[in-house]
Amino acid sequence: MSVSVATEKRRAGVLAAGGHAVTASGLGKVYGTGATAVRALYEIDIAFEVGQFSAIMGPSGSGKSTLMHCLAGLDTATVGRVWLGDTELTHLDDTELTLLRRNRVGFIFQSFNLIPTLTARQNIELPMDLAGRRPDPDRLAELTTTLGVADRLDHRPAEMSGGQQQRVAIARALMADPDVVFADEPTGNLDSRTGAQVLDLLRRSVREFGQTVVMVTHDPVAASYADRVAMLSDGRLAGDLTDPTPDRIRAALDRLWECGQ
Numbered sequence: 001m002s003v004s005v006a007t008e009k010r011r012a013g014v015l016a017a018g019g020h021a022v023t024a025s026g027l028g029k030v031y032g033t034g035a036t037a038v039r040a041l042y043e044i045d046i047a048f049e050v051g052q053f054s055a056i057m058g059p060s061g062s063g064k065s066t067l068m069h070c071l072a073g074l075d076t077a078t079v080g081r082v083w084l085g086d087t088e089l090t091h092l093d094d095t096e097l098t099l100l101r102r103n104r105v106g107f108i109f110q111s112f113n114l115i116p117t118l119t120a121r122q123n124i125e126l127p128m129d130l131a132g133r134r135p136d137p138d139r140l141a142e143l144t145t146t147l148g149v150a151d152r153l154d155h156r157p158a159e160m161s162g163g164q165q166q167r168v169a170i171a172r173a174l175m176a177d178p179d180v181v182f183a184d185e186p187t188g189n190l191d192s193r194t195g196a197q198v199l200d201l202l203r204r205s206v207r208e209f210g211q212t213v214v215m216v217t218h219d220p221v222a223a224s225y226a227d228r229v230a231m232l233s234d235g236r237l238a239g240d241l242t243d244p245t246p247d248r249i250r251a252a253l254d255r256l257w258e259c260g261q
C-alpha cells in the first residue's frame, strides 16, 4: 500500500516527536452547567502510538464516545490538552478544526453515515472533494478491491447490505490517507460474522498499510482485534491491556465491576 510523500513526512515528524499519533493530557469534559451538569471525563492522560490498533472499552455511559469525540476534534474538552501528532487541537478555532478533521482524520460510525443520494464511489471520494484534493484512482481501486466492494462502486447505500456499507465507510475513512482513523462501535449494527470481517479489515489496514486506528467498543471480542485496550469506567481510565484476548478483557471488565460495587 502506497502512502503520499506528505504523509511519510508527517509520520516521520510524529515519530520524531515520540511516536504518538494522538495524545491527551488532563482531558476533562463536562456537559452543561449548574445543577444539570454531567461530568463525562475526569483528567484523562493517554497516548496512542502511530501504526497501532487501539481500542477504548467500557460500559455504556463510561465516556467512550466523549473521549473519542474530544480526541478527534469533533467536540472540545472542558479542561486539558489534546494533540494530533504535534498539532495541539485545544488551540485551534472551528475553521482550523474542520480543516484538520477533513485532511488528517478518518471516521467510521456505528450507523455507517453514508450519504444516501450518492453512490459508493461518490461517498468514498467526498471527503477529498470537500478538501479540494484529487482522489487517486489507483488508491481507490486498491482500497475497494482489498475491502471487497470494487463491484459496488455505482450502487447507492440502500442497494448494499450493512456489511458492504460499512466496508465503503472504511474505504472513505482510509481514502485520504489520514493520520488516524477513529471508529465508534463500527460493528454495533452488524451480525457477528460481518462484524468479524470488518474488524479483520481494520486490523489489516494497521498491519499492511501502517494505519493508526482508535476504536471505541463495548464488545470484548471486537476489542481483542486491537493491539491494546484502554478501559474506561465512570469517566476515568481504569485499565490498559496489551495483546488482549477476549478472556483477558472479560476478566479485566469483571474486576472493574467488582471494584464498582
Ligand SMILES: Nc1ncnc2c1ncn2[C@@H]1O[C@H](COP(=O)(O)OP(=O)(O)O)[C@@H](O)[C@H]1O
Binding pocket: 031, 032, 038, 039, 040, 058, 059, 060, 061, 062, 063, 064, 065, 066, 067
Ligand atoms: N450531549 C450530551 N449532553 C449531556 N450529557 C451527555 C452528552 N453526551 C453524553 N453525555 C453523558 O456523558 C456520559 C458519557 O457518555 P458517552 O461518552 O456517550 O458514553 P459511552 O460512549 O461510553 O456510552 C454519560 O453519562 C452520558 O449520559
Ligand SMILES: [Mg+2]
Binding pocket: 064, 065, 066
Ligand atoms: Mg458511545
